[in-house]
Amino acid sequence: MMSDDGTEATDILSHVILPVADREDALATAAALEPYGPDRVTALHVVEKGDGVPDKTPVEQSEELATEAYAAVRTVFPDADDHTAYARDVVEEIFDAADEVGATAVVYRSRGGNRIVRFLSGDRSLKLVTEATIPVVALPREDTDG
Numbered sequence: 001m002m003s004d005d006g007t008e009a010t011d012i013l014s015h016v017i018l019p020v021a022d023r024e025d026a027l028a029t030a031a032a033l034e035p036y037g038p039d040r041v042t043a044l045h046v047v048e049k050g051d052g053v054p055d056k057t058p059v060e061q062s063e064e065l066a067t068e069a070y071a072a073v074r075t076v077f078p079d080a081d082d083h084t085a086y087a088r089d090v091v092e093e094i095f096d097a098a099d100e101v102g103a104t105a106v107v108y109r110s111r112g113g114n115r116i117v118r119f120l121s122g123d124r125s126l127k128l129v130t131e132a133t134i135p136v137v138a139l140p141r142e143d144t145d146g
Contacts, residue, residue, distance in 0.1 A: 010104050012135050013038040017083070017103035018073065019094050020045055021111065026069035029109040030076035032139040042081040042101050043073040046090045059086075091127040098134055105135040 016038045020026035026043065033041070045066035047059060063084065070082040083101055087093035098106055110125050128136050 011039070012105045012137070013107075014104045015040040015042070015102060016105050016107040016137075017042045017044050017094070017098045017101060018080075019090075019106065019108050020069040020073060022065050023068040023072045025109075025111065026072035027075065029107075029139065030073045030080075032109050032142070033107055034076050038077075038107070040079075040081070041073065041077045042083050042103060043070050044083045044085065044094065044097050045069055046093045046097075047084065047086045048090055049086050049088050091131060094128065095131070095133045103134065105137055106132070107137045107139060109139040110141060 013036060016033070018026075018029060018033065018041055020029055020043050030041075030043075045062075047062040047066070066082070066084050070080070073080045073082075081101070083097050085093045085097045087096075094106055097103075106128065108125075108128065125138070129138075
């Protein structure tokens, strides 16, 4: 397919990277993505590292969360790849990982939260959209809890 400027266009869903936090989040995000039929999915779990301070969770616990999340994604996308990354800046690492695996888009489902939670966490959804280096697709949320 050719784009308007004469260059070859890439299907935005040919290889998506799917950031997931835990089993529940991974299952909900994969289910929200399924109707759009991506060609290839790579699930990503970023282990958030402290910078001179203790990590939020022990690495072993974070890696176990990642394994459970990947298994949940594979219940929807059996051929999904996985990628675990370790970083202080989660959003920056999402784009670095996307580049590393050759993803065509970052696809995520907002985890919600009130304004205070979003402020304290740095509102990653806003950062994903404003710091994007590739297309970012926000999946709709069916629940109404935040």
